[in-house]
Amino acid sequence: MSDPTTIEPELRPEAEPIPLRDANDNLSAAFMDALERAIEQRDAEAARRLTDDLHEADLGAILEQLASEQRPALIELLGDSFDFTALTELDETTRVEILEDLSPETVADGVRDLDSDDAVYILEDLDQEEREEILAQIPSVERIALKRSLDYPEDSAGRRMQTEFIAIAPFWTVGQTGDYLREAEELPEAFHEVFVVDPSYRLLGRVGLDRLLRAKRTQRIEELVDESPQLVHATDELESVARLFQRYNLISAAVVDESGRLVGLMTIDDVVDVIEEEADRDIKRLAGVGDEEMSDRLWDIIKSRLPWLCINLVTAILASAVIGLFQGELQRMVALAVLMPIVASQGGNAGTQTMTVAVRALATRALGPHNAMRVVGRELLVGLLNGVFFAVIVAVMAILRFGIVDLGVVIAAAMIINLIAASLGGILIPLALNKLKADPAVASGAFVTTITDLVGFFSFLGFAALWFG
Amino acid sequence: MSDPTTIEPELRPEAEPIPLRDANDNLSAAFMDALERAIEQRDAEAARRLTDDLHEADLGAILEQLASEQRPALIELLGDSFDFTALTELDETTRVEILEDLSPETVADGVRDLDSDDAVYILEDLDQEEREEILAQIPSVERIALKRSLDYPEDSAGRRMQTEFIAIAPFWTVGQTGDYLREAEELPEAFHEVFVVDPSYRLLGRVGLDRLLRAKRTQRIEELVDESPQLVHATDELESVARLFQRYNLISAAVVDESGRLVGLMTIDDVVDVIEEEADRDIKRLAGVGDEEMSDRLWDIIKSRLPWLCINLVTAILASAVIGLFQGELQRMVALAVLMPIVASQGGNAGTQTMTVAVRALATRALGPHNAMRVVGRELLVGLLNGVFFAVIVAVMAILRFGIVDLGVVIAAAMIINLIAASLGGILIPLALNKLKADPAVASGAFVTTITDLVGFFSFLGFAALWFG
Known part of the structure; x- marks a missing residue:
């Protein structure tokens, strides 16, 4: 892969460029040290030289890894040459922290030049008051566009759309369109299509640039x-929206309001972030850590993890x-006490396996009403087969260890019961939560391990009581 | 969202169109029933009418949910009107199953018309012999291009690149380029840029179509x-590659060989699938289910889950x-037997939380050498604070339940120790595996729960032995 991130030492031709990333694609220690030195010494020229040619994404990654007090220091040091787009690449915690440290004027100045979607991304995390303070300093045309985006609900397309796009009339010719594109001044930085609208801005369709390029100048857009x-x-x-883009391999899509008027444009690069965030959220919810990010503060981390640990405590107390x-x-x-965690633990793991596959399949729509019964049947069989397999192993071990044949029979029976319970719980609980319109990733884990703990201990000790009692 | 998937009843104007998807975005029962009926009755016309206007992604989703024997039946029923691109949308298991059921002629016919990246995607899963049989029936120009892609290692850019692209010379004018694009016959279906190469096809750069459209006809490409x-x-x-696309918000990138010659094009839509697959793999590896997919056969599922359950059994036996x-x-x-699972269970959950955050942060490079020590220190503090919090709760409960104050002291001490062990294990194990170039998602879970089980039982029972013994 080409290395786009080597720093050209234009201003100090004698110096070696410091590579931004090391062989593992992590930010290099040499680069971070040089930058931290520049910040400490308030050496604006050195800081600019290091960061000038950087892509906003790399600048974001750097900010993320600096200590909290160094972040606003770097931004103020860079002044006008700091690209605020970099803030969209940060975790929410870091972004809000930085924005709170900067003056509203600095933020307003930085946000004004951004694409509308990036500006909204930065403004939406702030509280009402700060947001108003910043908006007040932005010229009214841009302010109105930003406010309109911010009026859409959180996590809606309206919040992420770009309001810069090209709209033309259907009766234009290809030549006219070309002239317009050549002469117009306020065009989006990069675009892949033009939209066709009627006089009231209702969307009639789109024309890809490749079609436009291949058409004769006299052809009409319609x-x-x-x-x-x-x-x-x-x-x-x-x-x-992410599912739509992913399913139909879209690069961009027009965004319309309730009356079919074109109001914006969604592009795949924004959607990629949504796709990754979703998968990330599923992983973290399954593990019970909320929307925690690496940059979260101690107290946020504890707040994000405590609810799940409390639920788990209830489960453990029930067990x-x-x-x-x-x-x-x-x-x-006393052999019962020694052996009982084995049954519960195998159940917990088997249940988590089934549940994880089910949660992901529900999220990607690979599991739906049409195949649900087939999948439940298959999981039942998996549970039975795994149950028999591990029943034999633990029975032999229990007999060898304690020399009591009956103990082998009891633990074998409990193992089969618990692995079937794990399989059924692992598939039926996510299906049920999904049916109830709850997110299966959030709550499935607690229910499934409750089931496997309770069934595991109850079946093992219960069989023992019946058999030996 | 617009509904692009309603079936227009062109051939039977009296019939209502059957909606493909229901309100939850799942394939509708009515549609699947109608299609299954058409397949059973071998009614090619009805099958075509139902599937004709469908996007390849929807056709793929439909195949996925049909029973195994109905899939090749549908493809044969549709004949030439079946779009083989749909096969790229399937799980690997389903795709291979279908390909094995179809004749090599049918596959060769279907694959010939595809973009090279799609054709490779379909061919790469087959074994050597079947692949050769199919390649033998494809015209030599296309065969050579496909073979070249297939020679690149699995999971490399060479396997996913598209070999259809537009390359022009730097001394051409914009007008010449436009004329070429208008007149050329074999162009890619859609394109967003043209590449500029020297006579030996070494890449000199790219021109976005938007720049081309906005330039004067007399301007030179260079x-x-x-x-x-x-x-x-x-x-x-x-x-x-996926990380590069994601970090720099790319739509496409040129692919070059070792000598810098342009050999292909990677586009974001292929990369989106890689991004989702990666996140998906992390989730599944953390839960110990290999690369299992919803469509896997019973035996594949058991094979994918058994290793992890066996490892867990060893852990449980150690405990x-x-x-x-x-x-x-x-x-x-006997109170010790009643209380001991609580300590182990809280530790297991706390460890899994830390581990999950760490594994994801390593994958996205949010956790690296630069901030590792800071994060370890923070996790240590999280473990200590959570430990104290839950120590107090369980101590009070144990005392209330069994009326033995000393039991409260013992369980409190064990809880603090185990939650610290969980935090440290949860962060240090993924960091160590990463340093050893192992995938932290695969093995972390087993190590972390082993630690929390062993430390949990040992500290609780050990303290009890010291205190009461």
Whole structure:
């Protein structure tokens, strides 16, 4: 891969360029040290030289890894040469922290030059008051566009759309369109298509630039227009927009308001972030860590993890209560205490496996009403087969260890029961939560391990009580 | 969102169109029933009417949800009107199953018309012999291009690149380029840029179509060219290509071979799939289910899950052995058996939380050498604080339940120790695996729960033995 991130030492021709990233694609220690030195010494020239040619994404990655107090220091040091787009590449926590440290004037200055979607991305995390303060310093045309985007619900297409786009009339010719594009001054930085609208800005269709380039100058736009492009409504949830882009391999899509008027443009690069965020959220929810990010502060981390740990404590206490029912048996045969965690633990893991596959399949729509019953049947079989397999192993081990054949029979029976419970719980709970319009990733884990703990301890100790009692 | 998937009943104007998807974006039962009926009755006309206007992605989703024997039946029923691109939308298992059921002639016919990247996607999963049989029936020019792609390593850019692209000379004018594009016959279906190459096809740069459209006809291409576009080498791993696209918000990138010659084009739509697959793999590896897909057969599922369950069994047996060391204490005080799973379970969950955040942060490069120590320190503090919080709760509960104050002290101490162990294990194990170039997502889970189980049981029962013994 080409290395776009080597710093050209234009201003100090004698110096070696410091590579931004090391062999593992991490930010290099040499670069970060040089930058930190420049910040500490308030050496604006050195800081600019290091960051001047950087892509906004790399600048964002650098900010993320600096200590909190160095971030606004770097931005103020860079002054006008700091590209505010870099802030869109940060975790929310870091972004808000930085914005709170900067003066409203600095933020307003920086945000004014951005594409509308980037500006909204930065403004939306701020609280009402700060946001108003910054908006007040932005010229009214841009302010109105930003306010309109901010009026759409969070996580809707309206929040992420770009309001810079090219719209032309259907009766224009290709030549006229070309002249317009050559002469117009306020065009988006890069574009892949032009939109065709009627006088009231209702969307009639789109023309890709490749079609435009291949057409004769005299051809009319209406002959070239693709009249049924994929559409997004400004109020659509980003999650469903992402699914649309992904399913139909879209590069961009027009955004329309309730009356079909063209109001913006969604592009794949924004959607890629949504896709990654979604998968990320699923992973983290399954592990019970909320929307935690690497940059979160100690207290946010504890807040994000505590609810799940509290739920788990309730589960563990329930399990412990089940064990408490069998104190007599445990007293008589201490081997039960030694063996019981094995049954519960295998169940917990098997249940988590089934649940994880089910949660992801529901998210990608690979699991739906049409194949749900087939999948449940298959999982039942998986649970039974795994159950028998591990039942034999643990039975043999238990017999060898304690020399009691009956103990082998009891643990084998409990293992089969618990692995079937794990399979069924792992598939039925996500399906049920999905049916109830809850996010299966959030709550499935707690339910599934509750089931496998309770069934595991109860079946093992219960069988023991029946068999030996 | 517009509904692009309604079936227009052109051939039977009296019939209502059957909507493809229901309100939840799942394939509708009515549609699937109608299609299954058409397949059973071998009604080619009805099958075509239902599927004719469908996007390849929807056709793929439909195939995925049909029963195995109905899939090749549908493809044969549709004949020439079946778009083989749909096969690229399937899970690997389903695709291979279908390809094995179809005749090599049918596959060769279908693959010939595809873009090279789609054709490779379909051919690469087949074994050597079948692949050769199909390639033998494809005209030599296309065959050579396909073979060249297939010679690149699996999961490399060379395998996913498209070999259809537009390359022009730097001394051409914009007018000449326009004429060429208008007159050329074999152009890619859609394109967003043209590449500029020297006579030996070494890449000189790219020109976006928007720049081309806005330039005068007399301007030379060399004046417009972007000379340092993001590059991908054909041997680059898809994972690093995906990171490049994502970081720099790319729509496409040129692919060059070792000598800098332009050999292909990677586009964002292929990369989106890689990004989603990666996140998906992380989720599944964390849960220990390999690369399992919804369509996998029973035996594949068991094979994918068994290794992790076996590892977990070893962990559970180790934990059980630790408990076995304290049989005397358990016999004397059965309350220990009742309470011990609480300590282990809280540790397991806290460890999984830390580990999940760490694994994701490593994958996205948000966690690197520069901030590792800071993060370890923070996790240590999280473990300590959570430990104290839950120590107090469980101590109070244990005292209330069993009326033994000392039991509260013992469980509190064990809880603090185990939650610190969980935090440290959760962060240090992924960091260590990453340093050893192993995938932290695969193995972290087993190590972390082993630690929390062993530390949990050992500290609780050990403290009890010291305190009461």
